[in-house]
Amino acid sequence: MAESDGLAPAQLETYFALMEAVSLLQHAVERQLRAEGDISYVQFQLLARLAHGEGSLTMTELADGVVYSRSGLTHQAGLLERAGLITRGPSPDDQRATLVTVTDAGRALVDRVLPGHVQVARRLLFEPLTDQDVRTLGDLMARVRTHVRSLPPRSATPRRRRDDDHRSRR
Amino acid sequence: MAESDGLAPAQLETYFALMEAVSLLQHAVERQLRAEGDISYVQFQLLARLAHGEGSLTMTELADGVVYSRSGLTHQAGLLERAGLITRGPSPDDQRATLVTVTDAGRALVDRVLPGHVQVARRLLFEPLTDQDVRTLGDLMARVRTHVRSLPPRSATPRRRRDDDHRSRR
DNA sequence: TATTGTTATACTCTATAACTATA
DNA sequence: TATAGTTATAGAGTATAACAATA
Incomplete structure (x- = not known):
């Protein structure tokens, strides 16, 4: 199949099934988190991410993988800080950096919403899958994730635009 | 494993790999559509969905699977109509219903963005997968999709709330 | 000069509730 | 009474650009 061709039918079906299934899953998960913890x-x-690791990360480290713009992360951190779930302070290593730390309340919140969260995942995602299916899916998606991560400047707002040419064709 | 227990490690990894990989994919796809077609x-x-089928659907039919609230769909339809990509008119079958129809411009837009869209999917999702992987993934996600769809009142805004009890615990 | 993070701002998306009209 | 759709409105999320401080 040439580079400019469309996807094979099997690929198209896979793509749409993946996008729709995950959209529905995301929706359900958002609802659960909002209902039980009032968070997105x-x-x-x-x-x-904070609670799982050492408890502290810089903003840049925290942004990595959550794809946001820097300002978006600042905004979210502000919300979490106002809610008493994290604190922000200077980093000893780099004076420019802000060190974000989970509070006990933050950890408690994660602990409180996690069971319900996991339950949604189990009910929507894992129920129709065998253990073998889960391992297979995990393997496939881990490969995709690694691949996607390796591709573009994925972290928050690279200083330059990604396509300064051909914008707004309509 | 008891119902209230957490997920097995393999399940957790699978869940997070799936969510992150698809989030990155969604992000890339949104960017491509915005850049090449100025649409979400x-x-x-x-x-x-309209271009692929007969060309016309009622609002309710159109909402199905896109999960939105009715007002959200009305909003989106308004945007698409103002952009000249769809038209809205009365339905002959049901005087209450609105029949949404793709315009030629709408079809042309789909045709214009589809190649780039497909290219993003190929580059991010399919590149690290073999043909067999794609079939396997498609099979798994089709099952998940069917399962998730079968679960709750999935269409737009069921008149009643989904959990009138125990709201806002914090 | 490059990087970290914040601010100000504007725009998009989504949801709730109230409403109209048809069934 | 229930359903289809719209409106008004409010809130949350995200992004861009300009900025300050440090490396």
């Missing part, structure tokens, strides 16, 4: 999925990701 | 993924879905 992004906020959950940030808290979970 | 949701708008693309609506147009593609």
Whole structure:
């Protein structure tokens, strides 16, 4: 198949099935987190990442993988800080950096919403899959994730635009 | 494993790999559609669904699978109509219904963005996968999609709330 | 000069509630 | 009474650009 050709039918079906299934899953997960913890999925990701590791990360480290713009992360961090779920302070290593730290309340919140979160994942995603399916899916998506991550300047707002040419064709 | 237990490690890894990989994919796809067609993924879905079928659907039919609230769909339809990509008119079958129809411009737009869209999917999603992997992934996600769809009142805004009890615990 | 992070701002998306009209 | 769709409105999320401080 030439580079400019479309996807094979099997690929198209796979693509749409993946996008739709995950959209529905995301929707359900957002609802659960909002209902039980009054946080968004992004906020959950940030808290979970902090709570899972040492407890502190710089803004840049925290942004990595959550794809946002810097200002978006600042905004979210502001919300989490006002809610008492994280604190922000200077980094000893780099005077420019801000060190973000989960509070006990932040950890408690993660602990509180995690069971329900996991339950949604189990009910929507894992119920129709065998253990073997889960391992297979995990393997495939891990490869995709690694691949996608390796491709573009993925972290927050690279200083330059990604396509300064041919913008707004309509 | 008891119902209230957490997920097995393999499940957790699978879940996070899936969510992150698809988030990155969605992000890339949104960017491509915005750059090449100045539309969102949701708008693309609506147009593609119309262009792919007979060309006309009622609002309710169109909403199905795109999960939105009715007002959200009305909003999107308004944007698409103002852009000349769809038209809205009365339905002959049901006087209450609005029949949405793709215009030629709408079809042309889908045709114009589809190659780039497909290219993003190929580059991010399919490049690290073998043909067999793609079939396997398609099979798994089709099952998940069917399962998720079968679960809750998935269409737009069911008149009643989904959990009138225990709201806002914090 | 490059990088970290914030601010100000504007825009998009989504959701709730109230409403109209048809069934 | 229930359903289809719209409107008004408000809130959350995201992004761009300009900026300050440090490397």
